[in-house]
Amino acid sequence: MADELARSFGAAAGSYEAGRPEYPFEAVAWMLEPMADGARRVADVGAGTGKLTRALVAAADAEVVAIDPDPAMLAALRDAVPGVPTFVGTAEELPLPDASVDAVVLGQAWHWVEPVAASAEIGRAMRPGGVLGLVWNLRDERVDWVRRLTEIMHGSNAEIMLAAGDPVVADPFGALAQERWEWSRPMTPELVHRMAASRSAVITADEAEKDRIRREMDALFDELGLRGDDAIEVPYVTRAFRAVRD
Numbered sequence: 001m002a003d004e005l006a007r008s009f010g011a012a013a014g015s016y017e018a019g020r021p022e023y024p025f026e027a028v029a030w031m032l033e034p035m036a037d038g039a040r041r042v043a044d045v046g047a048g049t050g051k052l053t054r055a056l057v058a059a060a061d062a063e064v065v066a067i068d069p070d071p072a073m074l075a076a077l078r079d080a081v082p083g084v085p086t087f088v089g090t091a092e093e094l095p096l097p098d099a100s101v102d103a104v105v106l107g108q109a110w111h112w113v114e115p116v117a118a119s120a121e122i123g124r125a126m127r128p129g130g131v132l133g134l135v136w137n138l139r140d141e142r143v144d145w146v147r148r149l150t151e152i153m154h155g156s157n158a159e160i161m162l163a164a165g166d167p168v169v170a171d172p173f174g175a176l177a178q179e180r181w182e183w184s185r186p187m188t189p190e191l192v193h194r195m196a197a198s199r200s201a202v203i204t205a206d207e208a209e210k211d212r213i214r215r216e217m218d219a220l221f222d223e224l225g226l227r228g229d230d231a232i233e234v235p236y237v238t239r240a241f242r243a244v245r246d
Contacts, residue, residue: 017049017076019195021137021185023107027240028055030179031133032103034244035060039102043067043125045091046109050077052135053084056105065101067094091118096125105133111161119170123245130245132173136162140182140235145224152216153196162239173243181238186231189221 032042040062044053047066056064066081067089068074074086089095091106091113104122106113122132136158141147150159161167169176187195196202196213205213226232 014076015194016073016198017051017080019191019193019198020049020051020108021236023052023055023135023137024181024183024238025055025059027135027179027181027238028052028059028105028133031105031135031240031242032056032060032131034131034242035062035103036129039127039130041065041101042103042105043094043096043101044105044107045089045094045122046106046112047077047086048073048108050081050084052105052107053077053081057081057084060103062102065096067096092121094121094125098124099127101126101130103131103133105135107135108137108158110134110167111158115168116170119173123172126245128245132169132243132245134167134169134241136239138162138237138239140237143235145220146235148220149192149217152213152220153199154201156199156201167241169241169243172246174246176241176243178239178241180240182235183238184233184235187234188229188231189218189226192221192232192234193217 042056042060042062042064044056044064045067047053047068050066053064053066064084066074066077066084066086069088069090071088074088077084078086087095104126138159139146139150141150166176166178193214196217202210202213224232
């Protein structure tokens with residue numbers, strides 16, 4: 001079931017691109033900070049439609065390659081971030097030669113991998129001293145209406161994993177460092193609907209469940225006084241982690 005959910009996003013690539021937020025530049029730069037001088041190659045694994053890829057292109061003076069298990073997501077990425085090489089693959093089976101990259105980053109993706117196998121495979125493809133970066137954009141559920149929104153949509157695998165503790169990273173990587181950033185994104189009700197439609201549990205739900213989610217979200221928007229193109233600030237917390245390869 002987890003594998004089915006992880007590979008479901010291509011069916012909603014348009015909603016994913018529209019509804020998911022960008023990553024703060026500061027978070028991306030922080031993940032790459034330990035890269036050695038002269039490091040040149042970064043792999044974005046689980047790249048999806050390129051939300052993190054475009055931030056890497058802006059933050060890193062390096063060659064960026066994008067890897068994802070879903071060809072439909074990579075097709076959307078090529079439209080969104082032209083010129084970035086794309087490859088089908090997973091964190092556990094990377095289409096990369098040994099010691100060929102200086103950093104590997106995963107945005108909204110580590111919760112889908114088997115961490116021991118993924119750590120070993122990323123370590124194989126990475127030069128000694130390379131950096132593994134993990135980042136998630138999470139809605140700030142300390143805000144009441146945001147918490148209620150999550151109850152309507154149900155919690156995601158990422159939210160459940162991070163609520164239980166920090167992500168697990170194994171050999172050949174050292175200890176995880178972490179940082180966080182708080183920010184907000186203005187979103188219309190329709191954009192929030194598209195964000196919901198991009199979540200794996202909603203993509204794979206039956207039509208009755210999708211209808212329920214949309215009805216209850218609309219009732220929440222009515223309660224908040226949102227109409228048409230009215231926008232509301234959706235608060236986010238970005239959590240980033242990094243570890244250096246031994």
